[in-house]
Amino acid sequence: MAPEPLHPVTVLEQCHVSPSPAPAAGQPRALPLTFFDLVFWGFPPVQRLFFYDNADLLDASDFTLRELPKFKKSLAAALHHFYPLAGKLPCELSEGVAPEVLFSHGDSVPLTVAVSGDDFEDLAGDHARDTARLHPLLPALRQHGGSRSQDVLAVQVTVFPRAGICIGTTLHHAVADGSSYAHFLDKWATTHRLGPDCKKAVAAIDVPPLFDRGAVRDDAGLREAFVRDHRALVAAGDRRLGDWDLSRRPGVVLATFRFTDKQLRALGRHVESETSARCSPYALACGAAWAGIVHARRSGSGRDVDGGAAAPRARFGFVTGCKPRASPPIPANYFGNCLGVCRVEAGARGLTAAAASAAIWRVIEGLAEEGGAFRDARGWVRTVREYASARAVTVAGSPKLRLYAAADFGGAWGRPRKVEIASVERTGAVALAESGRDGDGGIEVGLTLPRAEMEAFRTFCLDLFASLC
Incomplete structure (x- = not known):
């Protein structure tokens, strides 16, 4: 407990x-x-x-x-x-x-x-x-x-x-x-x-x-x-969504990492030179987080990823906005969910930020194809549970939501100094938001991990961006 x-x-x-x-x-x-x-x-x-x-x-x-x-x-x-x-x-x-x-x-x-x-x-x-x-x-x-x-x-x-x-x-x-x-x-x-x-x-x-x-x-x-x-x-008694839940494990911590515009541009140049993929800042931030978590899990437990001793594939999941992609398009002010489920896989052993970012970007590019966002839609409910049982890394939030600006109450409060998606502790997700404090135009990445894995993730990020200077 x-x-x-x-x-x-x-x-x-x-x-x-x-x-x-x-x-x-x-x-x-x-x-x-x-x-x-x-x-x-x-x-x-x-x-x-x-x-x-x-x-x-x-x-x-x-x-x-x-x-x-x-x-x-x-x-x-x-x-x-x-x-x-x-x-x-x-x-x-x-x-x-x-x-x-x-x-x-x-x-x-x-x-x-x-x-x-x-x-x-x-x-x-x-x-x-x-x-x-x-x-x-x-x-x-x-x-x-x-x-x-x-x-x-x-x-x-x-x-x-x-x-x-x-x-x-x-x-x-x-x-x-x-x-x-x-x-x-x-x-x-x-x-x-x-x-x-x-x-x-x-x-x-x-x-x-x-x-x-x-x-x-x-x-x-x-x-x-x-x-x-x-x-x-x-x-059938399916409880696989609970496989993401870290809330009952001791020593779990929440931390935020800020990827600045300068860092993301440097990572983008590196990814393009390594893979020829010209990634968006979103794909770069997601790729760095995904590779970092895979590395941290391996460092913390001696296992590669996804709970297996030698898992050959690492899995990543994100959602895409379907309002403009539906036929006919759904109005922007529609109230409800309008998200499609996207899956990414890559080799787990030695997964780099460049390889992870490029793999994510290729899936994003495929969404531009007609019907691309709804490919395999009939399997979404079961796919999510399969990803949970594999402890796939997923995404919560988006820099496009601009929650720091939306939550400006004015007066003595103004904009929040910090926004957290605390529920990532139970969903295995990384929380993305626009940079809310320094005006550097970067992306905030929040995540929960056991303390030893969080330290390994922090070291991974420091080494990654130091190597790009």
Whole structure:
């Protein structure tokens, strides 16, 4: 079991925030899950942490009296536009139970307000930190009606006196992808930044989310195929998604590595000279992370990769945005998941950053072919579980989401100093984001590993970029 946190939080308030005003009568109350959504059914929820500096915050009461009412009002106003986030989702894909998000009058998002005595500066750093210290900052999704349904979203605000606050969100992945989440977050932060008197102005400058499921065509019948796959996997007792989970292992740490533009350009030149592939910064960052993790696992355990003593292949998985690739294209403001699953394999022994980046880039190039993003789509649900059982390295987030900008609450908070996808501890993913602090245009890479493997990964990255100078 994971160790108990050294500084557990003290809960000050637990309340519920409903959309305000309530959604219009003509808005759909039930949103069926599409085949895109069903790919992520059974995944651990996506959990993010946003750390905001504020040394002038005297104590918890200073926040609850002056700032908390604004947070509640702006959250309620954002939920007016994104009301399905206050709804409920079935816990199981049972026969006769529609896989859909259902919003009913009075539904709400649980909001927890807490105070922590932990070291804010240390928690918000890039260095390796025990993941157990982050768990108290993350809200849980409630279950209802004897576990028949569950919340879609939960929020927690944790106060660190004389240091700042941390906003934690937990989101069911089958309801929204990163793009839809960023749209909601931007609406919430913008409403808070402009104040309650500016709601009409916010509505005027921002495109509202589109909930029409008719925007997603499913001529191949993938939705029903995925429902059948999930039910068959449950009946067979399949638990392979848990093979990614590091949360029960001792000594697991979270760290962030910043690949600057200069470093990525140097790596790009090296990759091109070695493989002739002219890779994007995304492929380069992913390739360096993938090769580094393969190296770290081998260094930490004496095994090559994927849990085998001499595994011949290393596996990598990422998702691609399918809104512009669908036929017809899906509008950019569509709310839900619109991601395709992409697979990459390469020789495991001695995998280099150059070889890994080039392999990823070739798969990305193939997406430009007609129908390339949907190749082998019928197998997505089972493919994900195969990759989990092989402990393949995957990706969470994207620099394109620009979450540092989206989460600008203005006033005393501004942009977060640090954004973490804490749930990578349970999904085996590397978390990618735009560089949020130094303005160097680079890419942040966050990941969780056992401490010895994290040190091996750090050494790999230092040696890699030192060799390119």
